[in-house]
Amino acid sequence: MNMAKYTTLQQVQEAIRAGGESCEGLVRYYLSRIEASRNLNAYIEVYAEEALERARQLDARNREDPEKAGRLFGMVLSHKDVICYKGHQATAGSKILEGFTSLYSATAIERLLAEGAILIGRVNCDEFAMGSTNETSVYGPTRNAANPEKVPGGSSGGSAVAVQADTCLASLGSDTGGSVRQPAAFCGVVGFKPTYGRISRYGLLAYGSSFDQIGILAHSVEDTALLLEIMAGPDEFDSTASQKPVPPYSRLPSPVSKARIAYFNTALEHPSLDKSIREACRSLITKLREAGHEVEGIDFEYLDYIIPAYYVLTTAEASTNLSRYDGIRYGYRSTNATNLMSTYKRSRTEGFGTEVKRRIMLGTFVLSAGYYDAYYSKAQKVRRLIKDKTDEAFQQYDFILMPAAPGTAWNLGDKTDDPVAMYLADIFTVQANMAGIPAISLPAGQDADGMPVGIQFMAPKFEEARLLAFGKEVLSLK
Numbered sequence: 001m002n003m004a005k006y007t008t009l010q011q012v013q014e015a016i017r018a019g020g021e022s023c024e025g026l027v028r029y030y031l032s033r034i035e036a037s038r039n040l041n042a043y044i045e046v047y048a049e050e051a052l053e054r055a056r057q058l059d060a061r062n063r064e065d066p067e068k069a070g071r072l073f074g075m076v077l078s079h080k081d082v083i084c085y086k087g088h089q090a091t092a093g094s095k096i097l098e099g100f101t102s103l104y105s106a107t108a109i110e111r112l113l114a115e116g117a118i119l120i121g122r123v124n125c126d127e128f129a130m131g132s133t134n135e136t137s138v139y140g141p142t143r144n145a146a147n148p149e150k151v152p153g154g155s156s157g158g159s160a161v162a163v164q165a166d167t168c169l170a171s172l173g174s175d176t177g178g179s180v181r182q183p184a185a186f187c188g189v190v191g192f193k194p195t196y197g198r199i200s201r202y203g204l205l206a207y208g209s210s211f212d213q214i215g216i217l218a219h220s221v222e223d224t225a226l227l228l229e230i231m232a233g234p235d236e237f238d239s240t241a242s243q244k245p246v247p248p249y250s251r252l253p254s255p256v257s258k259a260r261i262a263y264f265n266t267a268l269e270h271p272s273l274d275k276s277i278r279e280a281c282r283s284l285i286t287k288l289r290e291a292g293h294e295v296e297g298i299d300f301e302y303l304d305y306i307i308p309a310y311y312v313l314t315t316a317e318a319s320t321n322l323s324r325y326d327g328i329r330y331g332y333r334s335t336n337a338t339n340l341m342s343t344y345k346r347s348r349t350e351g352f353g354t355e356v357k358r359r360i361m362l363g364t365f366v367l368s369a370g371y372y373d374a375y376y377s378k379a380q381k382v383r384r385l386i387k388d389k390t391d392e393a394f395q396q397y398d399f400i401l402m403p404a405a406p407g408t409a410w411n412l413g414d415k416t417d418d419p420v421a422m423y424l425a426d427i428f429t430v431q432a433n434m435a436g437i438p439a440i441s442l443p444a445g446q447d448a449d450g451m452p453v454g455i456q457f458m459a460p461k462f463e464e465a466r467l468l469a470f471g472k473e474v475l476s477l478k
Helices: 009-017 023-036 048-064 107-114 157-164 181-187 221-231 275-290 303-324 340-351 354-367 372-394 419-426 430-435 464-476
Strands: 043-046 076-080 118-123 170-174 190-193 214-218 260-264 294-298 399-403 439-446 452-458
Touching: 009 221, 023 043, 023 048, 023 076, 023 118, 043 157, 048 118, 076 157, 107 118, 107 221, 118 157, 157 170, 157 181, 157 214, 170 221, 181 190, 181 214, 181 439, 181 452, 190 221, 214 221, 221 464, 260 275, 275 294, 275 399, 275 439, 275 452, 303 354, 303 372, 303 419, 303 430, 354 372, 372 399, 372 430, 439 464, 452 464
Parallel strands: 076 118, 076 170, 260 294, 260 399
Antiparallel strands: 043 118, 170 214, 190 214, 190 439, 399 452, 439 452
């Protein structure tokens, strides 16, 4: 795997100030990297001419007055195919949205552009963000840059590989149950999911509305913090966006000199946990203790209930959210239809992939009159139990340490015929979405086959500043 030319925006800006780099040169470099890594199938669309033109404009603005260039001057980004960008296609990796061009940009995108960011392209993802491997996309699977025969994780697999393969400095993904953190772990980059509502969801194509959150994949915690600071905050277009003021995340506070960290005994002893992941967690726990932190194992008896409750709730929300894709208003319409009913049936049957149809049907089932109380209502109660138990842990501890995934990246095609095995790949990431709390996946070495390992930390709601500062310290531990 190639080493990145730049791993922080600070490096880029210093190179530009020194005269050895320009925005245009940087975009040309990343375009060459995209071309060189075409086999990985990370990009669905590359905004080559547009990115070059914007880079030239930003270079000119910087020459006139560096103060007006924006805080993200030199930041080249890609974005997941579920985040709208005005005048560009947004298809959620699905045939059902074939040819759809967005009429507006997501709030997150607008805020980044206002600070001088450059968007270089739209990247691949699991269809409607439903998947853990990036194999359900209508555009075909994305491949892991560390080993192209392996999956990159999902659903933000394209975003993770885009950063991993050095085709951009950072990428926007979305995280409904681990879709930023698990691919970050599989690809050896930083993956961050903020508190639910911290970043506006306006312009994010919905999967599970009470779980979805835009997240960040990057090489560094510093860039993650700056991007979060710029995107976060209230938004009149999203009533679920938090009204809380946005702290200066980019000025990372000094980490807690003696943090109290919990890990779940049930997680580290879980039968599904790969030996290499367990060893990486144990090794990090030892380093944290040597650095003066308090690390303790605690009991969490609900771990095995998280996945069933999550899939009941998210499929129910997906069933409702995806009902709008009907072949009438926009997107794919079947040419085999003969009347209104057959237009609905054939367009949805032909437009949606197998995994999306499976989740729509599951969601419709758990919401049906005879099963609502047995499944959906019960899953909501389990979600509340998980949230309460998580909050209880944070009364005693600053952070919770958790594997980001049960194992490292597996071979393409290995789990496509076993959806349950695929769902269980999210067992350690879903908790943060169920509780609405921030979480970060950090690179933690490699397994015996040279595949990246990731370890995750969770923090209480709206404690992003402390979590990011602590994440930076964890990465500095040798």
